[in-house]
Amino acid sequence: MTQLQELRRALSRAGLDAAWISDPANVRAVSGFSSGKDGKVLVTQGAATLYTDARYTVQAAEESPLDTFIARPPATLEHAAPGLTGLRVGFEADHLTVAALEDLREHWPQATLVAVQGLVQSLRAVKTGAEVQAIRDAQALADQVFAEVRPLIVAGARELDIASEIELRLRRAGAQSAFDLIVASGPRGAMPHGTASDRVIQDGDLVTVDMGAQLRGYNSDMTRTVAVGTPGAEMARVYRAVLEAEEAAVRAVKPGVRTADLDRLARDILTGHGLGEAFAHSLGHGVGLEVHEAPSLRGTSDDVLQPGMVITIEPGAYLPGVGGVRIEDLVLVTDSGYEVLSQSPKERL
Numbered sequence: 465m466t467q468l469q470e471l472r473r474a475l476s477r478a479g480l481d482a483a484w485i486s487d488p489a490n491v492r493a494v495s496g497f498s499s500g501k502d503g504k505v506l507v508t509q510g511a512a513t514l515y516t517d518a519r520y521t522v523q524a525a526e527e528s529p530l531d532t533f534i535a536r537p538p539a540t541l542e543h544a545a546p547g548l549t550g551l552r553v554g555f556e557a558d559h560l561t562v563a564a565l566e567d568l569r570e571h572w573p574q575a576t577l578v579a580v581q582g583l584v585q586s587l588r589a590v591k592t593g594a595e596v597q598a599i600r601d602a603q604a605l606a607d608q609v610f611a612e613v614r615p616l617i618v619a620g621a622r623e624l625d626i627a628s629e630i631e632l633r634l635r636r637a638g639a640q641s642a643f644d645l646i647v648a649s650g651p652r653g654a655m656p657h658g659t660a661s662d663r664v665i666q667d668g669d670l671v672t673v674d675m676g677a678q679l680r681g682y683n684s685d686m687t688r689t690v691a692v693g694t695p696g697a698e699m700a701r702v703y704r705a706v707l708e709a710e711e712a713a714v715r716a717v718k719p720g721v722r723t724a725d726l727d728r729l730a731r732d733i734l735t736g737h738g739l740g741e742a743f744a745h746s747l748g749h750g751v752g753l754e755v756h757e758a759p760s761l762r763g764t765s766d767d768v769l770q771p772g773m774v775i776t777i778e779p780g781a782y783l784p785g786v787g788g789v790r791i792e793d794l795v796l797v798t799d800s801g802y803e804v805l806s807q808s809p810k811e812r813l
């Protein structure tokens with residue numbers, strides 16, 4: 465079943481007649497149109513229309529099987545209005561701006577607008593075979609680039625040098641970086657989102673490299689923490705604790721497992737090493753058209769793993785003023801358990 469068909473069933477279950485899709489990743493998921501930020505989709509039980517503007521006439525025809533209406537607002541909303549009389553139309557409350565909602569209210573007074581959240585996102589959490597292949601290819605490329613760049617992570621190199629080498633190689637391979645590269649060395653490792661700076665890597669540093677490739681619209685996400693020279697005993701101990709938590713959580717991945725329980729499992733291991741407070745974020749997240757998408761692997765999440773989900777397992781420990789460690793794998797939930805998509809070797813300290 466296509467995501468459009470699944471969306472129609474979800475609409476029926478939610479008591480809706482139509483949905484106005486404005487979130488760029490959701491636009492892409494239901495229409496195939498890759499410039500989702502300049503597109504919207506109106507889905508009813510009988511029709512689906514992609515709205516975009518004249519810059520994308522050729523691209524929309526190439527990429528999307530949907531009927532396409534080329535115009536700019538308010539002509540788009542005027543075009544849609546007659547078909548919406550008396551309908552309950554869902555809009556994406558977690559994306560639509562207040563101003564855009566006012567526009568919908570003004571142009572569609574005959575429709576009942578209903579705020580919905582996560583409607584398409586929940587469908588996207590389970591990937592199709594083609595989606596898994598795109599993510600697999602993106603990760604394979606990231607692994608290859610990491611292998612090429614690993615020898616460059618030495619004392620005297622700047623974090624920025626490492627990041628630009630990774631970006632260049634991804635670009636040359638027809639991909640791009642999935643997000644601002646995180647290269648955090650020495651004390652900067654205490655910043656979970658420590659994007660590459662001009663810091664010069666020192667002998668004895670741990671260096672956290674968190675990288676993803678975006679290929680055919682799909683993302684990968686992986687972190688390795690590597691040692692330059694011989695790290696101090698304390699950071700080596702932290703590294704081993706994070707690795708233990710990471711590998712235990714990966715081994716526990718299988719359909720039916722609550723993601724909150726996975727987070728708990730990893731957190732308990734780190735707490736056992738006195739690092740519970742240092743694990744400053746959730747265990748992971750889904751990956752696909754967006755780097756962060758459903759399911760959530762937070763301690764407060766109600767999500768349950770299903771075959772076809774692609775998730776990260778990425779515990780970390782961050783010690784302000786000292787340093788940090790994160791180790792992250794990209795994992796496919798299979799019918800019987802899991803498959804680790806990220807193949808880059810992990811150091812054993």
Ligand SMILES: CSCC[C@H](N)C(=O)N1CCC[C@H]1C(=O)O
Pocket residue numbers: 643644656657674685686687745746749755778792
């Ligand atoms: C800005 S994208 C960050 C990608 C990274 N792998 C990631 O998802 N995280 C790093 C710290 C925790 C986690 C996050 O929640 O952002």
